[in-house]
Amino acid sequence: MIIIGEKINATRKAIAAALEARDAEHIVRTAREQAEAGADYVDVNGGDARSGREVENMAWLMDVVQATTDLPVAVDSADPAAARLGLKTAKRKPILNSISLESDRLAEGLAVAGEFDCMVVGLLMSDAGTPCGVDDRMANTRTLVEGLTGAGKKVDEIIIDPCFLPVSADAASGRAIVDAIAAIRREWPEIHIAGGLSNISYGLPQRRWVNLAALAACIFAGMDTAIVNPCAEGTMSMIHAAEAVAGRDEFCMNYVTKMR
Amino acid sequence: MIIIGEKINATRKAIAAALEARDAEHIVRTAREQAEAGADYVDVNGGDARSGREVENMAWLMDVVQATTDLPVAVDSADPAAARLGLKTAKRKPILNSISLESDRLAEGLAVAGEFDCMVVGLLMSDAGTPCGVDDRMANTRTLVEGLTGAGKKVDEIIIDPCFLPVSADAASGRAIVDAIAAIRREWPEIHIAGGLSNISYGLPQRRWVNLAALAACIFAGMDTAIVNPCAEGTMSMIHAAEAVAGRDEFCMNYVTKMR
Numbered sequence: 001m002i003i004i005g006e007k008i009n010a011t012r013k014a015i016a017a018a019l020e021a022r023d024a025e026h027i028v029r030t031a032r033e034q035a036e037a038g039a040d041y042v043d044v045n046g047g048d049a050r051s052g053r054e055v056e057n058m059a060w061l062m063d064v065v066q067a068t069t070d071l072p073v074a075v076d077s078a079d080p081a082a083a084r085l086g087l088k089t090a091k092r093k094p095i096l097n098s099i100s101l102e103s104d105r106l107a108e109g110l111a112v113a114g115e116f117d118c119m120v121v122g123l124l125m126s127d128a129g130t131p132c133g134v135d136d137r138m139a140n141t142r143t144l145v146e147g148l149t150g151a152g153k154k155v156d157e158i159i160i161d162p163c164f165l166p167v168s169a170d171a172a173s174g175r176a177i178v179d180a181i182a183a184i185r186r187e188w189p190e191i192h193i194a195g196g197l198s199n200i201s202y203g204l205p206q207r208r209w210v211n212l213a214a215l216a217a218c219i220f221a222g223m224d225t226a227i228v229n230p231c232a233e234g235t236m237s238m239i240h241a242a243e244a245v246a247g248r249d250e251f252c253m254n255y256v257t258k259m260r
Numbered sequence: 261m262i263i264i265g266e267k268i269n270a271t272r273k274a275i276a277a278a279l280e281a282r283d284a285e286h287i288v289r290t291a292r293e294q295a296e297a298g299a300d301y302v303d304v305n306g307g308d309a310r311s312g313r314e315v316e317n318m319a320w321l322m323d324v325v326q327a328t329t330d331l332p333v334a335v336d337s338a339d340p341a342a343a344r345l346g347l348k349t350a351k352r353k354p355i356l357n358s359i360s361l362e363s364d365r366l367a368e369g370l371a372v373a374g375e376f377d378c379m380v381v382g383l384l385m386s387d388a389g390t391p392c393g394v395d396d397r398m399a400n401t402r403t404l405v406e407g408l409t410g411a412g413k414k415v416d417e418i419i420i421d422p423c424f425l426p427v428s429a430d431a432a433s434g435r436a437i438v439d440a441i442a443a444i445r446r447e448w449p450e451i452h453i454a455g456g457l458s459n460i461s462y463g464l465p466q467r468r469w470v471n472l473a474a475l476a477a478c479i480f481a482g483m484d485t486a487i488v489n490p491c492a493e494g495t496m497s498m499i500h501a502a503e504a505v506a507g508r509d510e511f512c513m514n515y516v517t518k519m520r
Contacts, residue, residue, distance in 0.1 A: 200505065220480070244428075245477055246434060246435060
């Protein structure tokens with residue numbers, strides 16, 4: 001599994017406050033605790049493009065995070081200028097998080113992805129909105145794979161985010177996403193599949209159990225990348241356990257090493 | 261989900277001691293705590309047939325358990341005399357746990373199952389041993405379903421236990437069992453599927469994470485009955501969450517009710 005630690009995100013109140021105050025210590029602590037919990041990448045999100053400070057925030061965050069950890073960074077911005085700045089200043093091969101099929105974003109997203117030696121998260125959102133079935137997710141994946149390989153990416157540099165929807169609103173949405181993950185995995189064995197999984201539990205009490213159940217089912221279906229808070233209780237344990245149950249951990253060597 | 265509380269089992273040291281001392285209070289407490297945690301049935305196992313006291317133990321346990329709870333009982337014995345006694349003294353429609361395909365057990369097991377108005381757990385073990393793939397589990401299920409319907413059972417009175425094997429010994433065993441559950445569910449939509457799930461984590465540290473991951477994957481594949489300790493941390497939460505993710509809980513009404 002590739003673990004992308006999601007905590008340094010300006011939509012979180014504590015991070016927004018740290019950004020506003022240029023509180024490097026808080027960012028350093030958040031980067032370190034994710035690295036210690038087992039993150040492979042540190043996601044870095046400097047806030048909404050409308051704030052007008054996203055490029056400046058991204059520059060500061062890249063400096064602070066890369067001064068404290070050797071982990072590579074997931075440059076998390078839909079703003080091409082902030083994304084380019086993050087990718088340019090990355091010391092190790094980064095992830096661009098994310099591009100989508102929406103027509104006002106696609107061309108520029110493909111251009112940015114093609115300019116740098118990076119992996120790229122492709123969100124399956126399009127002008128038709130968020131996909132909710134298997135067929136629309138497959139069609140959108142195909143369009144993204146064609147666009148990204150056309151821009152010079154290899155299939156194993158692409159991370160598909162299948163768009164998680166709340167099961168509280170539509171009981172069928174969990175099964176649709178797991179079936180879509182299985183179908184994408186069958187069609188593109190080398191592709192990565194991740195996602196902002198926690199949206200699945202939106203509106204429910206004790207959300208972590210729904211997140212953990214979805215994590216297990218998605219890993220079983222072929223998800224191999226997780227955009228998560230690795231410090232949240234049970235998250236890393238469930239990831240290692242689900243990999244063992246899914247047959248991706250011979251003799252459970254990784255599980256035993258990580259859990260002891 | 262049908263939850264069968266597994267704790268009153270003489271293979272557990274505390275239960276063996278309570279049986280030996282005829283400590284009714286311990287049995288009462290164990291029955292009640294499982295009922296409070298959400299069990300639908302209380303499993304009652306009076307020990308090894310070789311002890312010579314299994315019938316007598318079963319009689320005492322049935323008395324004590326049924327005096328303290330209105331929940332129906334899963335009569336857990338491979339010994340026909342103990343099983344018959346348990347089924348005969350059951351106040352509500354019980355479960356016979358279990359019969360198997362082993363030739364020294366099958367005919368008598370079918371006979372006992374046919375004599376009582378009960379549900380029955382069919383273990384997929386046969387003279388060939390424990391099944392480890394999908395095809396052998398399907399073949400064994402077919403034989404059991406034919407035998408049990410021949411003995412007068414309806415398909416929805418049958419609970420198939422697909423035989424969980426440790427993933428630490430064979431990394432492919434988790435996927436095989438989940439695929440078998442999905443195949444059995446497709447072929448017999450009304451059948452119940454359960455299992456002594458915790459065997460999957462045998463030999464591993466922090467076993468509960470592997471059990472919880474397997475529970476989520478199995479429920480997603482079509483398991484609808486769980487033979488578990490409902491008091492174990494996370495077990496009931498994971499069951500409710502996995503049902504929601506699997507699309508078996510419209511608007512998550514059950515999850516919300518149980519988790520609040």
